[in-house]
Amino acid sequence: MTASAMESAADALRAGACVAWELPGDRMVRHARRIVSDVVSGLGVPEDFVHTATVAVSELATNALVHGSAHAALESGPPVTGLPELWLYVRGTALPRELVLSVFDMGLGASWSAATVPAVGVPDAESESGRGLQILGALAEESQGRWGMHPSRAPLGAYRLPGTAAWLALPLPSEIRAGPAFRDISxxxxxxxxxxxxxxxxxxxxxxxxxxxxxxxxxxxxxxxxxxxxxxxxxxxxxxxxxxxxxxxxxxxxxxxxxxxxxxxxxxxxx
CATH class of the missing domain: 3.30.920 (Metal Transport, Frataxin; Chain A)
Incomplete structure (x- = not known):
């Protein structure tokens, strides 16, 4: 990612927008790590926050590589349909706000029979539907954040296809001014x-x-x-x-x- 692209993505996060990237093939974990490291650093957060975010997106992208990338299909030209996607956005209007790191894939995820949406918790390590994301649970507990997975739809690609988003929300340091601001709209x-x-x-x-x-x-x-x-x-x-x-x-x-x-x-x- 170029320096100007990193700055543009960081500025979009500060303004309360969601920034998204397609994650290509077997390079998707490395690609996701580089994006998160560059963009999150651009927010001015401490190095340990960047490290936690980078570890988290590695787990999210690895999970999508195993469960979702097989559904990708090339069109006659760009964009590609069905590639896993990385989403970053800041949520909350009160402090502390949260940086949400989410990786979307075309897998159907769990059976979604639970009453709570989004589904949050620590799945069993051997569970195919739970996806074995215990590391995210540990990161969330350590950082006082939250994590989960839920059905969603892709914002990228030629078609807005359904799939599953797995995410981790990390509380931002109070001095970081980013995310949605109050708007007096009708x-x-x-x-x-x-x-x-x-x-x-x-x-x-x-x-x-x-x-x-x-x-x-x-x-x-x-x-x-x-x-x-x-x-x-x-x-x-x-x-x-x-x-x-x-x-x-x-x-x-x-x-x-x-x-x-x-x-x-x-x-x-x-x-």
Whole structure:
């Protein structure tokens, strides 16, 4: 990654955007390590934070290499469909904010029968569906972070294909100013922003129905209804009521995708 590309990605993280890269073939672990080392260093965090993030993405990328890369397919030209992807973004509007490192692959992951979405925990080492990510659990515990995996959809490639995202969220030092900032936007604007993010992730326009009612607005996303009300996105999913600040639209998008993809997969299994 060039110095200018590193600076551009770090600036995007500071502004609250999600930055994503495709991870090519058998070089994907090394590629992911280099990206994270360069971009996270550009945030001005301590060296031990960079080290933890680099170790984490090594585990995430190795997991995707084993479980997801076989689904990649070349198109007639770029982009490639089905390659694992690395996503970085900062979530939270209060301190400490979290840097989220997520690697997406085309594997179906666990059976997603648990009630909690995103699925969080330490899987059994021999479990194919659990993927044996104990190192992430240890890193999360050591750093007071969180980790998990959940169904999602790719933001890159020719098609926004479904798959599984495994992630680690690391608390950022309080002096690092990065991530979503408070925005005084109307509920209608917030719902349109969310709808735009979901369309970018492959949710068809016919599956999104927006309604505005005075100081509130709502978006129907497949089976799920999301409200923009009193400065937050609100919905009730498999694990109960959920809430994300309107400024945190990137994280809200990924959590809503986890809910809708979980419901879609269960419906397919039952049907």
């Amino acid at each position: 509920p209608a604007e917030a719902i349109e922003s969310l709808a735009s993010h979901l369309r970018h992730r492959g949710i068809d326009g016919d599956e999104l129905q927006a309604r505005v009612n005075g100081r509130a607005a709502r978006l129907s996303v497949r089976h799920l209804t999301v409200w923009a009300l009193n400065g937050a996105y609100r919905w009730c999913g498999a694990s109960g009521p959920r809430r994300r600040p309107l400024a945190d639209v990137v994280d809200a998008t990924d959590q809503i995708l986890a809910e809708t993809e979980l419901a879609r997969r269960r419906s397919e299994m039952e049907g």
